[in-house]
Amino acid sequence: MGMGGGSYGTFKELQDGIGRQQTVVKTLNVTGEEIIxxxxxxxxxxxxxxxxxxxxxxxxxxxxLTERRKRLEEEKNILSELQEGLNEFALWLEEADRVAGIPSEPGNExxxxxxxxxxxxRVEELPLHKGILKRLNETGGTVLRSALLNPEEKHKLENRLKEVNHHWIKVSKDLPEKQKEIExxxxxxxxxxxxxxQLALWVTPVKDQLELYNQVGQPAAFDIKETEAAVQDKQPNVEGILSRGRLLYKEKPATHPLKKKLEELTVNWTAINHLIQELKRKPASEVLTPGQTVTVVTQTTVTKETTISKLEMPSSLLLEVPALADFNKAWAELTDWLSLLDRVIKSQIVTVGxxxxxxxxxxxxxxxLQDLEQRRPQLDELITAAQNLKNKTTNQEARTIITDxxxxxxxxxxxxxxxxQNRRQQLHEMLKDSTQWLEAKQEAEQVLEQAKAKLESWKEISYTVDALKKQNTELKQFSKELRQWQINVDVANDMALKLLRDYSTDDTRKVQLVTDNINTTWDTINKRVSEREAALEAALRLLQQFYLDLEKFLAWLTEAETTANVLQDATRKERILEDAKxxxxxMKQWQDLQTEIEAHTDIFHNLDENGQKILRSLEGSDDAALLQRRLDNMNFRWGELRKKSLNIR
Known part of the structure; x- marks a missing residue:
């Protein structure tokens, strides 16, 4: 975009004219000196x-002319910087648009x-670029109002600004929406x-327990129908998770951790359903009743310890003491059952809270525990059988093995x-601690809701003394309430820490998640209060300073107007322009005035801006009308002063 228009053409003509007249002026001076x-x-x-x-x-x-050249150069620089700024902003918009358009892969964390x-x-950059766009629009407006561009160039610049602004509206909407979508x-x-x-934690102990009962018989306390009902209740959850998992991870390799978990859940879930059907088909004779002795031959893979013990028993010893084989078999069955029961106990994890x-x-x-007690007769019989064997044999090796x-x-x-027994005691303590935590959590969440409602009720900061005092009093009262409510949050945190510390081997994710949410919300509330406090203090300072600054500026304005009037009158006197001195x-007095005006330009704009803020707060009152008249008067006098100053020049 080049520089065109009448302004530049007139300047070029003046510059060429100065070049031509320079010789004439020199000649006049030389000739004049000779005549003198x-x-x-x-x-x-x-x-x-x-x-x-x-x-x-x-x-x-x-x-x-030199000043005019300087201003034109400045305008050219402004135009150049505007074009560069628009190009950079457009590039940022394109990159932001690209980021907002990144496809999301739902299962790919x-x-x-x-x-x-x-x-x-990019979202964090939005406020910064909003300010940049505002400055570009302001600069663009200034350039469009100047005589620097011809009509065609102005039209191009207007279109470019519109294009950038429309693109900004799209990007500033798309980015936050994309952030929410990904979150x-x-x-x-x-x-x-x-x-x-959670489902994986649930199915493992259920499967282990069903396998145990399928191998060694069902205890009286066990009801297969209850288990079947519990499994049916879980069925929608399990099938929903498996269906969703297949969609999310169908493209993932089998080694992917979550795909492996899904596969394990599928296998365990199939096994549970199969075992339930097996147990339902078992004849009644295989179901234990209280006091029955279990002599069922299990298919459980014996533990390493059992296997080694069996291998360590010499065949010669079994020939010498035939009853030792029956003892060994009964011992192996009970040992394997206890080992399996121990694994089931260890795998039974609960959700804390x-x-x-x-x-x-x-x-x-x-x-x-009842199941274990029902097995007690089998242990007692084994001990009795061992004592009888020891009494009947004199083989020291056999006696040692039996005792061991x-x-x-x-x-x-x-x-x-x-x-x-320890686990049962721990669960009772966990129940008590979880109940206390849930009560503390509820109280903390209640005060958080009260605090959030208070934040939402806040009105925009008012720029009147009475309103600011009222808002400040309300904020102090709210801060006092927050200090009291801090106790509720601290209690909830203390209870949560106890749960996280004492029951770390169980599933504490619920407690951790709730605690994190409470603390994040609480921190946000306190931050909003601090920001509100700072904003109220700043508003009060602005209000106190505004009227002082306004009086000071108006006093200066009166002096400046007097100076301008004196200068204007002086320029109208006859023969003044013929008096070089x-x-x-x-000229010196005018330059001093101009410097003063330039020095007060920012002060004027700040007063006008802050005055508008105060006016909005005073809307409809007598004070608003009074302030409006003073601001209008200030604006009019400022405009007249600048106009008069330019006319004097």
Whole structure:
């Protein structure tokens, strides 16, 4: 975009004219000096004054032309910077548009997080670029009002500004929407992973327990129909997660961690349904009743310890003591059952803070403890059988093996029983602590809701003393309430920390998530209060300073108007322009006035801007009408002063 229009053409003509007239002025001065030397004193003095006046006016024209050239150069620079700024802004918009258009991959956490980081970076840049666009629009308006461009160039610039502004509206809308879209997808993915983990934690102990009962028989406390009903209740959740998982991870390799988890859940879920059908088909004779002795041959893979013990028993010893084989078989069955039961106990993880889940687990633990007690006769019979064997044989090796195995199984029994009892006690304590935490959480959430409602009720800051005092009083009262409510948040945090510390081996994610949300909300509320406090203080300072600054500016304005009037009157006097010394003095006074006006330009704009803020707060009152008249008067006088100053020049 080049520079055109009448302004530049006129300047070029003036510049060319100055070049041509420079020789004429020099010639006049040389000729004048020669004439002065040959003239009488009176004529020489008169001619000197005329030459001095001519030279001063010539210098003034040259100076004004130089200033005009400088202003044109400045305008050209402004135009150049505007074009450069528009180009840079357009490039930023294109890049921001590209980021907003990045396709989201719902199951790809890494891709979503990477995209979110890029989008958030651009969203954070929006306020900065909003300010840049505002300055570009202001500069564009200034350039369009100047005589720097011809009509065609003005039309192009107007279109460019419109295009950039329309693109900005689109981008500033698309970026926040994209951020929310990705955050929602990540939240959904996190929720999916949590649900998958919870279901995985749920199916494992259920499968292990069903396998145990399928192998060694069902205890009286166990009702297959209840388990079947619980599985049916979980069916929509499991099938929903598996269906969603297949869609999310169909393109992922089998080694992907979540795809492996989904595969494990599928296998376990299929196994649970199969085991339920197996147990339902078992004849009644295979179902234990209280006091029955279990002599079922299990298909459980024996533990390493059992296998080694069996291998360590020499065949010669079995030939010598045939009853030892039956003892060994019964011992192996009970040992394997205890080992499997121990694994089931260890895998039964609960969601801390979920009272229903904890209560369900307490009931399961009670049933498992009853199951263990129903096995007590089998242990007692094994101990009796061992004692009888030891009494009937004199083989020292056989007696040692029998003693060793009985000691081991008694120790194993005691460990499993102790773990069950400890776990039951821990669950009761967890239930109590979780109940207290839920109560504390509810109280904390209630005060958070009260605080958020208070924030939403805040009105825009008013620029009147009474309104500011009222808003400040309300804020102080709210801050006092926040300090009181801090206790509720602290109690909830303390209870949460206790749960996280004492029950870290169970699922504490719910507690952690709720605690993080409470603390994030609380921090945001306190930050908003601090910002409000700072804004009210700034508004009060502005209000107190505004009227002082307004009086000071109006006083200066009166002085400046007086000076301008004096200068204007002086320029109208006859022969003033023929008095070189007088003209130089006037020029100096005018330049001083101009410097003063320039120095007060920002002060004027600030007063006008702040005055408008105060006016909005005073809307409809007598004070508003009074202030409006004072501002209108200030604006009119300022405009007249600038106009008069330019006319004097």
């Amino acid at each position: 030397e040959q003239s009488s004193t009176a004529d020489a003095t008169l001619l000197k004054e005329k030459l001095g006046s001519l030279n001063f006016r010539w210098q003034e024209i040259c100076r004004q 890494e891709q979503l997080k990477d995209s979110l980081e890029k989008v958030k970076f 929602d997808l990540l939240n959904n993915l996190t929720q999916f992973e949590q649900q998958l983990s 979920d009272l229903d889940d904890i209560n369900d687990m307490i009931i399961k633990q009670k049933a498992t 195995r009985i000691e081991k199984i008694q120790s194993q029994w005691d460990e499993v029983q102790g773990r069950l 007088g003209v130089r003095e006037l």
